[in-house]
Amino acid sequence: METLIPTRLSTLGHPQRLAVFRLLMRRFPDRVPATELAQALGLKPNTLSTYVSALMQAGLVSQERVGTSLRYAIDMDAAGRTIDYLLRDCCRGRPEICTQNTHPAPKGDNPMTDHKYNVLFICTGNSARSIFAESILRDLSGDRFVAYSAGTKPRLELNPFALEVLKQKGHDVSALRAKNISEFQGPDAPPLDFVFTVCDQAANEECPAWQGQTISAHWGMPDPVKVMGTDAEKSLAFHQTYGALRNRMTGFTALPIASLDRISLQKAVDEIGQSNEERTSA
Incomplete structure (x- = not known):
């Protein structure tokens, strides 16, 4: 001992x-x-x-x-x-x-089965970063992933700069909306395979444990909403955030999830969260 x-x-x-x-x-x-x-x-x-x-x-x-x-x-x-x-x-x-029988302990040598994975991205307002992540993964994933996003304190409307960037990148924004994290915590919520926080504030907040053997990681990055300046400068910040998230999503979708044990998969998603050059140490 x-x-x-x-x-x-x-x-x-x-x-x-x-x-x-x-x-x-x-x-x-x-x-x-x-x-x-x-x-x-x-x-x-x-x-x-x-x-x-x-x-x-x-x-x-x-x-x-x-x-x-x-x-x-x-x-x-x-x-x-x-x-x-x-x-x-x-x-x-x-x-x-x-452990309770309904929540068996994850085993390091037990790879995730090959199925369609449910992925939730969380930030505070669910108006920009998590919306970007949801949209990007949905378009990159084919039929491997189902992407969702939510906020701990969701805004009433999505950020107009974020919507404009998504439209410019060819994403369908018609069904996007800000959602409360509570929608994914009830008995009727979809079982989540992955949960990623994409802002520090959301990661700092208390959140009930996810049911099952959800893998979670923190992919925090600066908030483009806080950028001050001209509309052009603000738009640039949103484009940079979109690009950083797309890089992470490209790395995530390339993972051989079904062949990795849970410890290796957790390490891989943690490393993706640290791989972005735009991520500051602040």
Whole structure:
């Protein structure tokens, strides 16, 4: 047994430290600025510092200084060893006895079956980035994927610059609409194989666990809606976002999903989220 396991479990037993850990897990493999962590969790800076210090001492979180900013990320190897201990030791090497029968534990050597995959893209407003992702995947996927998008706080209307870009790229926008994430969380919702957050704010927010063995990843990128300037400058920002998402979608659709085990597939989608040159470290 790894000597730090009891310390890690004790550290995660504190609700606020667990909240920091869970947020960083949702943002993995991003390094998140301390100011953003504090704001997302409603914590004072000195309080957050106490919590992340405890997580670092337990070996669960790493710290990096970028200029004057401190940034934090999950140490996935340490987190994985801790979870592995719980499943293999505490559950006597039988993870199925520690989970509900309706939600079996994912197995690393169990590839996803070859079928049509349901994919959901989430951002806050569901008016630009997630709409781009939904439209691009729908047109690239053929009959392999069913693409959806939703927002944690959806806007009443889609962004006009986003719609214009989609029209220029030849996408059918007639059926697009902003949707609330709740549409995909009820008993009648389609089972989701993949869930991707495409904005940091949405990833920072609490979201109920998805049913089944959904693979999720964070593909955050800057919000083109926030770009100031002339209409031409704003349009350029939307075109750049569209291009970055199309690159990611091209990589995603090229994955041999049916032949990859879940661990390899999770690693692959995480890497796609970090492959975009336009992705800033802010």
